[in-house]
Amino acid sequence: MSGGKVDIKVVLLGKAYAGKTSLVERYIHNRFLGETVPYQNTIGAAFGAKTVTVNNKNVIIGIWDTAGSERYEAMSKIYYRGAKAAVVCYDLTEKASFDRARFWIGELQKHEEGCRIYLCGTKYDIVEENPALRSVDEKEAKALALDVRGEVYVTSSKTGKDIEKIFINIASDYMASKAAAAQKEDDEEIVKLRRSSKKSNCPACKS
Numbered sequence: 001m002s003g004g005k006v007d008i009k010v011v012l013l014g015k016a017y018a019g020k021t022s023l024v025e026r027y028i029h030n031r032f033l034g035e036t037v038p039y040q041n042t043i044g045a046a047f048g049a050k051t052v053t054v055n056n057k058n059v060i061i062g063i064w065d066t067a068g069s070e071r072y073e074a075m076s077k078i079y080y081r082g083a084k085a086a087v088v089c090y091d092l093t094e095k096a097s098f099d100r101a102r103f104w105i106g107e108l109q110k111h112e113e114g115c116r117i118y119l120c121g122t123k124y125d126i127v128e129e130n131p132a133l134r135s136v137d138e139k140e141a142k143a144l145a146l147d148v149r150g151e152v153y154v155t156s157s158k159t160g161k162d163i164e165k166i167f168i169n170i171a172s173d174y175m176a177s178k179a180a181a182a183q184k185e186d187d188e189e190i191v192k193l194r195r196s197s198k199k200s201n202c203p204a205c206k207s
């Protein structure tokens, strides 16, 4: 944190080929390379950052795009440490990726209590064009999102659908929780002050 700015560590988790890198690419550079560049799996992790404005405050979002390949699972676990938010991605056209999303949610719930989870279905343009290709039941996805007290973000990196929305919500949720924590601290301080002033006004308490 510097100059009144807030940094939020965000991690992207999900099965290989789920569309994590494309999502970051769309969000940060507003482009989709899928039609020109062949798929390349992420090795280890990649980092990108973007500044958003929430309530007139600049918030710097730092995004860790992890590798989905199970070979890098141990590494991905290191990357989510200390994250304030996790975007858990699954491919709407691949059931196995939804099972993997469940796995990551379980991991985060077990090990990263302070990390808010955002469930994200990817490649909506494909199911929009051909609904028969949808492999993950909408109700099941909503139930999983409810489990993490969130919603399902249905996105497409190709068209840009709802990509900004996730990160704007991450930033505003973070700012709201910071404001709530500050308010709680103030309230506790007031209670302490009241208690000590009561004590000092109580004749029996004086020695």
Ligand SMILES: Nc1nc2c(ncn2[C@@H]2O[C@H](COP(=O)(O)OP(=O)(O)OP(=O)(O)O)[C@@H](O)[C@H]2O)c(=O)[nH]1
Binding pocket: 014, 015, 016, 017, 018, 019, 020, 021, 022, 023, 033, 034, 035, 038, 039, 040, 041, 042, 043, 066, 067, 068, 069, 122, 123, 124, 125, 126, 155, 156, 157, 158, 159
């Ligand atoms: N049509 C369409 N294709 C997508 C979309 N998002 C990703 N893809 C394609 O899906 C493939 C995998 O996307 P990536 O973003 O590389 O997947 P990843 O989750 O980062 O994969 P790993 O790095 O292996 O973990 C690529 O060929 C992308 O072009 C999308 O929204 N629509």
